[in-house]
Amino acid sequence: MKRLVLGIVQGIAALLLTIGAFTFFKACGDMDGKFMACHWAQNAAVLIGIVLSVLALIRIFIPDEGIKTGLSIAVFVLSVSAAFVPNTVINLCMMKDMACHTTFKPAVIVVSAVLALAALADIIVGAVRKKETK
């Protein structure tokens, strides 16, 4: 039950990252048809979000406890990397009062942190269970 809840939390957070990154917490729009650097940060976040969603969904349906833990390790590493995409790996706009700084960056960091924590908790639960079954 614990692992199912953690799996669902991971799935919801991954989908939120994917959909949110190009809808309700998207970066700045285009200016006269020209995209700024933050647009590419948004694309990178969406791409990582899609990979995370696929991993999280597979993790929910696969019954093997060991594979679940392995997938959670991958989700943890990827979600930590996603948090570094805005402004660290890919630059955002110059002014900090723009949407990419005020909405996109904090939202990606918060959702990625929730995802990483859920994945970490799942890894720990998986490890404890494996120890108990030995």
Add this chain to the structure above:
Amino acid sequence: MSIKKLLYKSITGRPLRSFALLFICVLMSGVVFGGAVLSASMKNGMNSLEHRFGADIIVVPKSAKGQVELENMLLQGTPGYFYMDKSVNGALEKINGVEKLSAQYFLVSANSECCSAKVQIIGFDDDTDFSVKPWLSEAYSEKLGLNELIVGSGISAQVGHSLKFYGVECKTVGKLESTGTGIDTAVYASAETVKGLIKAAGSKGISVLSKQSPDDVISSVYIKVQDGYDIDEVTADINLGIDGVQAVRTKSMITATADRLSVFSSSITVLISAVYILSAVIMLIVFTAFVNERKGEFALLRVIGFSRFMLGRQVMSEASVICVVGALIGISAASVIVFPFASLIEKKAALPMLSPDLISVVGYALLAFAAVAVTGPLASAYSAYRLSRIDTGRIFREGDR
């Protein structure tokens, strides 16, 4: 079964009740902590705004647009520009009571190559300036050279980085500390650099700027009034004595903002008080109801050897555990909203905001934690007292289970 295990079972055995109590504690601590941090941020922003001006009077061109644009620029960071003849500077020097004055020139960049937004460029006179320099010198003590910039904290360029305006590469030589005001997103340059940018704009086909050279026009004049002179009288003298300009007392300019801040701050205080009182009352009702509901269980515990003190402690321990966990979750949840989204809140509230320092934040967190961790056990104390007076025999006789 150990006491600890009994406590655990008692909390997890009634998930709905425990979750409802936990939710109240999360809400209570989140509102107290988040509200306190937001309120402090607004007060810090206002103090910063008052200090940041440095001038007693600001003179702008006489038009409704001039003052509104200046306010928007200073408070909300909306780029703006307006000009008046440079001869105003000389006329102002002759006004009695003017101790120091310094002119500024505002320029708005076209969408710069780094960014999809316009950037406010402020040209200032390094020799006469007294309102910007004290803040600039924190970051850079030298005189600004040609194509050198000092950027506000809201510009993500670091010292040593280059920024391009109208094709001119400008070097960032200093960065200001955050003020929580709109000028955090401005860049500061010398008059020479501004002239160069206007020339570059002309060569790129933006000729409108070439008619507004810093050699002929200025945007605003910051004035420091001599000690012993009444600021309002000097303001009136300027407005009456010089045509085409409007002198604004800086204090009156920020009054409207201070009033709005006061309304926000009061609303937050009311919200915190309302949530706190309501939560405390709900807790008191829930604990009273829950003792009535569990009379039979407590009577059984008395029969198996629990003392009255132990029963009371059991009730208060349950309340303490739920409140401590709830307070931790509430403070964490509020932190996740208040800190990462501070810029968004500032933008939506249109008020200057400056986050409090770490020590203050820890203080607010402890305050919120204590408020919840103390209220819960206090609310359960009455129930614990009633339990200590429980008549086990009567409960069993009545079959009240």
